[in-house]
Amino acid sequence: MAPKKDYYEILGVPRTADDKEIKAAYRKLARKHHPDVNPGDKAAEERFKEVAEAFAVLSDPEKRAKYDQGGHQAFGPEFDPFQGQGFDLRNFGFGDLGDLFDMFGAGRTRAPRRSTQGEDLEAEVTIPFLDALQGSTMQLMIPKRAACSVCGGSGQAAGSEEKECPDCGGTGRKVQRRKGLQVSLTCSRCGGSGHLPAKPCPACGGSGLRVTQEPVKVRIPAGVEDGQRLRLSGQGSAGLHGGPSGDLYLTVHIEPHPLLRREGRDLFVDVPIGLAKAALGGNADVPTADGRATISIPPGTRSGQRFRLKGRGVPAGAGRPIGDLFAVVQIVPPRALDARSREILEEFARLNPAP
Numbered sequence: 001m002a003p004k005k006d007y008y009e010i011l012g013v014p015r016t017a018d019d020k021e022i023k024a025a026y027r028k029l030a031r032k033h034h035p036d037v038n039p040g041d042k043a044a045e046e047r048f049k050e051v052a053e054a055f056a057v058l059s060d061p062e063k064r065a066k067y068d069q070g071g072h073q074a075f076g077p078e079f080d081p082f083q084g085q086g087f088d089l090r091n092f093g094f095g096d097l098g099d100l101f102d103m104f105g106a107g108r109t110r111a112p113r114r115s116t117q118g119e120d121l122e123a124e125v126t127i128p129f130l131d132a133l134q135g136s137t138m139q140l141m142i143p144k145r146a147a148c149s150v151c152g153g154s155g156q157a158a159g160s161e162e163k164e165c166p167d168c169g170g171t172g173r174k175v176q177r178r179k180g181l182q183v184s185l186t187c188s189r190c191g192g193s194g195h196l197p198a199k200p201c202p203a204c205g206g207s208g209l210r211v212t213q214e215p216v217k218v219r220i221p222a223g224v225e226d227g228q229r230l231r232l233s234g235q236g237s238a239g240l241h242g243g244p245s246g247d248l249y250l251t252v253h254i255e256p257h258p259l260l261r262r263e264g265r266d267l268f269v270d271v272p273i274g275l276a277k278a279a280l281g282g283n284a285d286v287p288t289a290d291g292r293a294t295i296s297i298p299p300g301t302r303s304g305q306r307f308r309l310k311g312r313g314v315p316a317g318a319g320r321p322i323g324d325l326f327a328v329v330q331i332v333p334p335r336a337l338d339a340r341s342r343e344i345l346e347e348f349a350r351l352n353p354a355p
Contacts, residue, residue, distance in 0.1 A: 004072050007054035015068070019059065026055040027169060115243030118145065121236045123250050127220060129257035133289050133314060135222030142216045142248065145209040145237035151201035153242070155208035160199035165190035193241075209238060218250060223265075223317040226254040259287050265323030267313045272332045273297060286327045288312050295327055303331040 008015050011025040029051045031037065038044035057063045066074045121144055127136065147153030156162065164170040168187035172194040175185075186192040200206030216235050224230075229251050236246025261268050271284050281299035285292050286309065295307045306326045313323025337345070 005050065006071075007058055007067060010050050010054040011058065022055065022058050026051060026059070030055075115241040116239055117243050118237035118239040118246040120246040121248045123248060124253060125218070125250060126253040126255060128255050129260065129262075130289060131220060132224050132226075132252070132254045133222065135224075135315075135317075136220045138218050138220065140216050140218055140250075141213045142235070143211055143213050144235075144248075146212045146214060147238050148201060148204035148208055148210045150203035150210075151208065153208040153238070155201055155204060155206045157199040157201050162195045163198045165194055165196050168194060170194040208240060216248065220252065221317055222315045223320065224252050224254075226252070228252050260289065262314065265314045265320060267323065267325045269325065269327055270330050271295070271307075271327045272330045273301070275331060275333055278302070278329070278331045284327075284329075286325070288325055293325075297329070301329055301331075303329060305329045 008017070011017075011022060011029065013021050013025050017025075030048065033044045033048040033051060035041070035045050035048060057067055121142065123140070123142060125138075125140060127138075148155070151157070165172075165187060167189040168174050172187055172190065172192040173185065174187050187194070190196055201208070204210045216232065218230070218232065220230075229249055232248040232250060234245045235248035238245050259269050267289065269287055271286055273282075273284050277284070277297055278301045279299065281301070282297050283294050284297050286295050286307075288309070289312070293309055293312065295309070306328050309325040309327065311322050312325035314320075316322040334341070
């Protein structure tokens with residue numbers, strides 16, 4: 001049987017090393033050689049056993065003193081280096097050896113850098129009445145958080161390197177034990193990432209994000225309603241550490257039209273006509289969303305009477321049918337009458353007394 005290696009040599013520390021140096025050396029080597037990190041590597045398994053055994057002895061003041069005096073010969077053939085440490089390597093499968101790390105405040109592997117989704121944004125836009133009916137495409141400048149152009153989103157100053165979080169040892173987790181209960185918590189210092197930027201980027205303060213004005217192309221669907229909220233996927237702020245961007249929610253407001261008004265899917269427009277046309281009939285021009293139309297006014301038309309122009313309302317879209325346009329007749333009397341016109345109307349009033 002080959003002679004055992006010196007425990008100090010295994011950990012790579014001098015004999016004068018204090019407890020802190022021994023613990024740091026052990027954690028570094030244990031993470032490097034742990035079987036979970038090196039699956040199927042028998043040499044790594046043996047190296048890990050040596051590291052664990054060396055730490056089990058040198059971390060115990062009584063065992064270390066005995067080892068310093070007599071070396072390996074100070075212990076009998078039945079010596080168990082793990083006795084009193086709360087675990088036994090001989091009774092642990094390698095899938096459970098990660099428990100050994102938790103006992104001394106370390107984790108199996110360095111925690112991955114956690115990415116988080118960017119925040120959603122809210123914005124408002126006011127568009128012309130006809131653009132809301134027919135649909136349009138516009139470009140908006142939206143203030144949002146984007147990856148810092150100075151550090152490329154890393155949050156680190158140029159030339160600096162990340163360092164392991166000293167509070168959690170790079171695991172991103174901290175173990176607390178109280179009255180036999182073991183709880184694993186996210187490290188509050190590094191937020192669970194396991195590392196801190198050695199020197200924060202001066203442009204973004206280490207966040208990796210900066211507020212910028214970025215152009216966003218927006219397609220307004222035909223028939224959008226006043227107050228409707230549109231979702232633009234991925235157009236919100238950028239995520240941390242490569243995480244997906246949030247969404248942009250755009251609330252649409254619509255400017256009033258000087259002639260047309262909207263009720264649901266239908267449009268309404270007032271059509272003024274004179275007394276003679278209302279009584280005798282004739283044609284009248286009707287303004288619409290896409291030009292002008294002509295309607296026939298039958299004799300005896302009354303003020304407020306509606307004429308329907310089918311399919312000339314709000315365009316179909318999003319599973320909704322096309323609307324209609326209603327021309328609402330408004331009889332407008334003449335503002336000023338000459339003498340002859342007055343005579344004619346007075347004669348008409350005598351022949352047609354009002355009810």
